[in-house]
Amino acid sequence: MEESKLLVLLTTEPELGVEQLIHTYGAAVHTICHSMLAGNPPEEIEEAVSDVFVNIWQHRDKIRTDGTCSLKSYLYAVARNVCRDRLRAAKTTPLSLDRALEDGMEPASPELVDDSVVSEWLQGEVLASLEELGEPERSIIIERYYLGRSVKDIAERIHFPTKKVENALYRGKLKLRTVLQKKGVTPYG
Secondary structure, eight states: OOOOHHHHHHHSHHHHHHHHHHHHHHHHHHHHHHHHHHOOOOOOOOHHHHHHHHHHHTTTTGOOSSSSSSSOOOOOHHHHHHHHHOOOOOOHHHOOHHHHHTTTTTOHHHHHHHHHHHHHHHHHHHHHHHHHOOOTTHHHIIIIIIOOHHHHHHHHTTTTOHHHHHHHHHHHHHHHHHHHHTTTTTOOO
């Protein structure tokens, strides 16, 4: 279903609109919540997914997509925020050494858990978004930032002038930023 029709449905028939939203985006929201809340019980993850759609239902009259942000991006941003709120709330709860030992793991500091989960999720989003870039930008970004090769080495390997590689990196980063923003991933301010 098109986003514009889904937005209308959310305001005119909220229950049906949320049902359609869950049908269309439920799996993706579950993936985000599962990634960010990895290590939590399945019930906790399902509760977070439910909270995302409840939040959308409660604020359905305020959702506006003006071309800068899609409904999907907005939904994904809500999912990330719900998960971050849960992770922040977990920081105030003391870690149970008994539970950690039962699970066969040494408890880490909640701050490190929060940062590593968000970082891991973000890395996954960047890698998935790289697939949406064209060539040669995609390959050049991977070689430069993931494989650590110098611009000169990349240029020699693919038989491009160094300046062309630099330009491809610049264009690729701009395209990647746009792709990530459409997914609701924005730089921290």
